[in-house]
Amino acid sequence: GYEQVLDGMEIEAVRALADGLDERERTVLWRHYGLGQPPQTLTTIGSDLGLSAERIRQIEEQALQKLREAAAQPRIAS
Numbered sequence: 001g002y003e004q005v006l007d008g009m010e011i012e013a014v015r016a017l018a019d020g021l022d023e024r025e026r027t028v029l030w031r032h033y034g035l036g037q038p039p040q041t042l043t044t045i046g047s048d049l050g051l052s053a054e055r056i057r058q059i060e061e062q063a064l065q066k067l068r069e070a071a072a073q074p075r076i077a078s
Contacts, residue, residue, distance in 0.1 A: 017067050019064050020066055021066055025066070029063050029064060032056075042056040042060070
């Protein structure tokens, strides 16, 4: 899950990686994992967005996969 993605990474690096997510994916992750706010359940997030908890889970999994892929990319030193 998200905790594994965060291991060894600074929050700023995660925020930079999250720029590759669409707004809905970012919203789901931020709200579910409590980044900048108390964590919320998939059901609560789904209710607020007019989606099922299962759809929110799918969006979350998609976003986590994108983060994993982005984290695995070699960084170019600037």
